[in-house]
Amino acid sequence: MPLPLLAELPAELLNQIVCHLETAGALFHISITCKRLYQYIEQNGYRTFVRSRFPSIQTPPYWKDAAHALTTLSRAWDKKAFVARSIYPEKDVTQLPRRRARQPPKRGQRGQTMGYQPVIDCYAEQTGDSWFSRDEILAWGAGAELNLRLKGMGEKVENQWQVSEDNERTLKYDQFHHRNKWLTYKDDTHYDGRDDITSVNLLKPWQKPADGAEHLIIGRASGELVYVSLSNRKAECRIMARFATGDRRIQSAHISTAREPLLAACLSTGSVVVYPVFPYSLDTKPYSDLPVIPVTTSGRTWATTFLRPERLAIGIGPSTFPLHIYDVSNSLGTSKPLRKFSVSADCCTSNTSASSVYTIVPLDPSSQASGMAGDVFMSGWYDGSIKIHDLRSPDSHVVTFTDPVDTYSAVYSLLPIGRERFVAGGARHSIIKIFDFRMTGNRLYFAANAEACSADKADKTPRPLACCQYHSDMKDDRPGYNVFLDPSNQRRRAESPVYSLASAAPYSPHIYAGLEGRVVQLDVVEVMDRFPDQAFGGRNWTSGRAEGGDLRERYDPDQRALKLAALEHTTTGSLKLRVQAELGKRGENFKGWDGRWAWGSRGVEY
Numbered sequence: 185m186p187l188p189l190l191a192e193l194p195a196e197l198l199n200q201i202v203c204h205l206e207t208a209g210a211l212f213h214i215s216i217t218c219k220r221l222y223q224y225i226e227q228n229g230y231r232t233f234v235r236s237r238f239p240s241i242q243t244p245p246y247w248k249d250a251a252h253a254l255t256t257l258s259r260a261w262d263k264k265a266f267v268a269r270s271i272y273p274e275k276d277v278t279q280l281p282r283r284r285a286r287q288p289p290k291r292g293q294r295g296q297t298m299g300y301q302p303v304i305d306c307y308a309e310q311t312g313d314s315w316f317s318r319d320e321i322l323a324w325g326a327g328a329e330l331n332l333r334l335k336g337m338g339e340k341v342e343n344q345w346q347v348s349e350d351n352e353r354t355l356k357y358d359q360f361h362h363r364n365k366w367l368t369y370k371d372d373t374h375y376d377g378r379d380d381i382t383s384v385n386l387l388k389p390w391q392k393p394a395d396g397a398e399h400l401i402i403g404r405a406s407g408e409l410v411y412v413s414l415s416n417r418k419a420e421c422r423i424m425a426r427f428a429t430g431d432r433r434i435q436s437a438h439i440s441t442a443r444e445p446l447l448a449a450c451l452s453t454g455s456v457v458v459y460p461v462f463p464y465s466l467d468t469k470p471y472s473d474l475p476v477i478p479v480t481t482s483g484r485t486w487a488t489t490f491l492r493p494e495r496l497a498i499g500i501g502p503s504t505f506p507l508h509i510y511d512v513s514n515s516l517g518t519s520k521p522l523r524k525f526s527v528s529a530d531c532c533t534s535n536t537s538a539s540s541v542y543t544i545v546p547l548d549p550s551s552q553a554s555g556m557a558g559d560v561f562m563s564g565w566y567d568g569s570i571k572i573h574d575l576r577s578p579d580s581h582v583v584t585f586t587d588p589v590d591t592y593s594a595v596y597s598l599l600p601i602g603r604e605r606f607v608a609g610g611a612r613h614s615i616i617k618i619f620d621f622r623m624t625g626n627r628l629y630f631a632a633n634a635e636a637c638s639a640d641k642a643d644k645t646p647r648p649l650a651c652c653q654y655h656s657d658m659k660d661d662r663p664g665y666n667v668f669l670d671p672s673n674q675r676r677r678a679e680s681p682v683y684s685l686a687s688a689a690p691y692s693p694h695i696y697a698g699l700e701g702r703v704v705q706l707d708v709v710e711v712m713d714r715f716p717d718q719a720f721g722g723r724n725w726t727s728g729r730a731e732g733g734d735l736r737e738r739y740d741p742d743q744r745a746l747k748l749a750a751l752e753h754t755t756t757g758s759l760k761l762r763v764q765a766e767l768g769k770r771g772e773n774f775k776g777w778d779g780r781w782a783w784g785s786r787g788v789e790y
Contacts, residue, residue, distance in 0.1 A: 191220040198224055202232045206633040208251040237629040240548065240603035241690045249315030249718065250691070256717050257693055257708060259631035261605060261618070264665060265710040265778035267739050267767070268746040270702045273331055273366040276356050280369045280414060280421040299701020300327040300376070301683045303436075305386045305400075306696060308688035312338045316718040320688045322696065323400060324703055325381025329370040332398060334416055336363040337719065359741050360721035367398075367414050369421055380405045383437035383449070391445055391461075399424070401447060401461070403434030409449060411461065425464045429457070435485055442493040446512060450485035454478075456498055458512050472512055475519060476500055489544040491558030499563060501540020507563060509575070525573060525580045540566040545598045547572075562606070564595030570608055570619070587617050588753050589666060599685035599695065607695065609682025614670040614699050616682055616706075632776075668749040669697060669704050693717050704746070711735050711767060712779055740767045750781070 193201075205211060211233055215225035230247035234254060243250040259265075306322040317338030324331055337360075345353060345361045357363055373379075383403035392399040397415035402408075411425035433452035439445045439461065447459045454477030457470035476498055477483045487499040494513035498521075500506050507525035527539050543564040549557055559575045568591050571581035587593070590610060597609035600621075608617040620627075637652040670678050684698035695706040709720055712735075721738070739745065747764045762781040765771045771782030 190214075191218050195224060195228055199228065199232045202229050203236045205233065206630065208233060208255050209634055211251070238602065238604070239628070241601075242548070243691050244310050244315060244318075246315035252715070253315065253691055253693075253717050255629070255631065255634070256710075256713065256715075257691065258604070258629055259634075260693070260708045260710050260713075260778075261601075262631050263710060263776065263778040264667070264750055264781065265708065266667065266748060266764075267707040267709060267711065268669060268704055268748055269740070269744045270746070271333075271705045272326075272702070273333075273368055275354075275366075276364065277366040277368060278416070278419055280367060280419070281371065282419060299680075300325070300380060301382075301700065302326065302698030302703050303381060303384050304684045304686040304696050304698050304703065305384045306686050306688045307386055307388055308692060309389050311336070312340060314339060320692070320694070321386060321398060322686075322688070323384050323386055323398075324684075324696075324698060325384050325402070327376040328374040328379040328381065328404070329368055329376075330381060330384065330400070330402060330412075332367040332369070332400075332414060334363075334365040334367070334398070336365075337361075359738060360719070365416055367416060369412065369414055374404075378406055379408070382434045385437060385439045385447075387439070387445070387461075388441070390443055391439075401437065401439060403437045403449060405433050407431035407433055409434055409437065409447075411464070423466075425461070425468055426466045427459050427468045428470065436487050438489050440490040440493045446490070446493070448488045448490065448496055448512070450488050450498070452484075454481075454483065454485055454500075456485055456488055456496070456510075458496070474498070474510055476508060477503075484540075486540060486542050487544050489546065489561075491546045491561055492556065495558050497544045497546075497561060497563075499541030499544050501542075501566060502538035503540070504538050506539055506541045506565075507544070507573070523575070528580060540594075542566065542594060542596050543598050545600055547600055547603060562598055562600065564598050564608060566594045568592045568594060570595055570598065570606075585619050585664075587664070587666065589751065589759065590615060590617070596681050596683055597685040597698075599687060600690075601687070602690040604690075607685055609685050609697065610666075611681045612679055614668060614678055614680045614682065616667050616669060616685070616697060617664060618667065619664040664753040665750055666753070667706075669699060669706070670746065693719050707739075709739075710778055711739055736768045 202211065211225050211229050215222045215229070226248065230251045234243065234247055234250050238254050241254060243254070302324045304324040306320065308318050308320050310318050317340065320335040322333040322335070341363050342361055344363070345357050356365070381402055382405050385401045387399040396417050397413045399411065399413050401411050407429045409427040409429050410423055413422045413424050427447065429449065429451060435450035435452060437447060437449040439447050445461050447461050448456055450456050456474045456476050458472040458474070459468050459470050476485055477500055483500055483503055485498060485500050489497050491497050494511060496510045496512050498508045498510065500508065505524040505526050508521040509523045510521050527537060541563050544561060546558045546561040549559070560572065562570060562572050564570055568586060570585040572583040574582050590613070594611040595608050596611055598606060600606040603621050605618060605620045608619070610617060669682070670680065680700035682697050682699060686696045687694060693708045695708065697704045697706060707720070709716055745767055747766065749761055749763045751759050751761050762774070762777070762783065764780045765782050770779045773779065774781055
């Protein structure tokens with residue numbers, strides 16, 4: 185009996201074959217062999233590839249574009265390929281309320297002894313029938329002022345750009361043909377310092393009314409906690425609700441992901457209060473007041489995060505049990521935590537040393553073994569450690585990550601990228617630390633598999649699980665690395681902590697970092713990529729290798745790109761600091777690094 189042809193196999197068997205393909209390019213090459221396989225790859229193949237190689241990243245159901253975006257992004261992360269710049273309201277800016285005197289955009293300290301400490305939130309929303317059609321909403325507190333950026337992209341926005349005049353293109357669009365609109369909000373009664381914004385929470389599309397406005401909950405150092413609606417179309421702002429805090433300072437606040445969310449706020453008195461967001465009221469009372477830190481005990485509540493709609497995690501310190509879990513599923517709440525996590529690995533043993541937890545983020549479940557949402561989460565500690573916790577485990581933590589270079593610097597912020605990797609914000613040196621979640625041998629996608637073997641003949645000896653030394657190193661030797669967002673000579677700027685980190689979605693190539701007095705946008709992209717992510721105008725540029733001038737025009741038309749510095753985590757040998765060359769110059773072709781990296785500030789024109 186003759187063996188069946190590949191094109192004659194049922195979809196179930198083809199799915200099993202696709203699960204063993206290592207690159208998206210392999211799917212493309214199969215799809216051009218015949219009509220039957222083309223139809224299968226387009227309808228099922230790319231979906232199977234994305235779900236098997238990137239199971240922890242939830243994407244819109246445009247599978248071919250998702251495969252391209254995720255593989256491109258993974259390669260850029262592996263090669264430390266970044267373009268960074270400081271962002272602030274510019275060009276098309278509307279100040280709210282409209283009656284207040286027009287002021288220049290807030291940059292840096294502007295009269296303050298210290299620069300403001302940005303708190304950031306953002307999300308993405310699909311707006312069309314394609315991968316690229318989405319809006320990205322970004323908000324952060326700049327002292328007493330709120331900055332809100334509305335970015336639109338996709339086919340509809342591209343068509344609007346095509347018919348617009350040159351002056352309108354300059355004012356309303358960026359170099360990638362994305363529409364950018366800025367709103368700033370600051371009432372006349374708010375003053376920098378006294379009324380600095382300490383928490384920002386954007387309501388997600390399923391939580392807010394369908395009125396075309398953006399809805400936010402803003403907390404301030406003065407104790408004000410309000411629900412605000414900002415409308416770009418009507419150019420107006422409305423206070424929808426006020427939450428009673430007794431004029432106690434808001435340390436941080438967080439809203440749950442439920443359709444009718446709860447709001448939890450850390451107050452300066454050591455308590456955490458929980459409010460219903462709806463119905464609107466100009467004097468919303470808390471239905472639960474959790475006395476996390478007794479009056480007779482020193483310490484502060486630093487962070488609070490909903491692990492799931494009814495489960496609340498609170499970070500305090502200094503304390504020997506600095507992480508508490510509460511159940512807020514009913515209006516009575518509970519004054520006692522469900523569980524406390526100690527400094528030591530044994531959850532039942534109090535360590536003699538005290539510490540603090542500054543940030544907490546849940547990890548999305550990616551498999552049946554992950555349990556319920558919120559069972560697994562991570563926290564950043566004063567001693568510089570990042571710990572993974574599992575509510576199903578009796579241990580205080582199940583995994584600990586530490587930076588061997590900057591070991592004891594506190595961790596102020598965390599941003600998980602699915603369960604692929606995560607970014608941590610340090611307490612000094614304007615540093616972000618990138619770690620890989622996945623253990624050696626347990627990584628499902630390797631971008632290096634799409635690259636050719638090493639050109640060195642002596643390096644082509646087959647290795648276990650790899651065809652040459654290069655591919656072996658890229659799979660097994662994957663140290664974390666640190667990136668200095670402002671390696672400048674200005675000591676104040678260079679020594680800034682990274683107060684906050686945010687991204688609109690795990691598949692987004694944009695990371696936002698809040699440093700003292702500014703926000704840095706970090707684009708994860710290889711500038712020499714012939715077919716970049718569509719977020720970087722992949723459909724608006726001709727394919728082919730770009731030249732130096734073209735790169736500057738594409739990625740840095742206003743010459744504001746930062747030259748970052750980076751080094752890999754190592755416990756042996758000397759540290760090797762690399763610095764990015766200017767856009768339009770190439771570095772020294774380090775193995776496994778993007779082409780812009782060089783020793784010192786050297787670089788050669790492309």
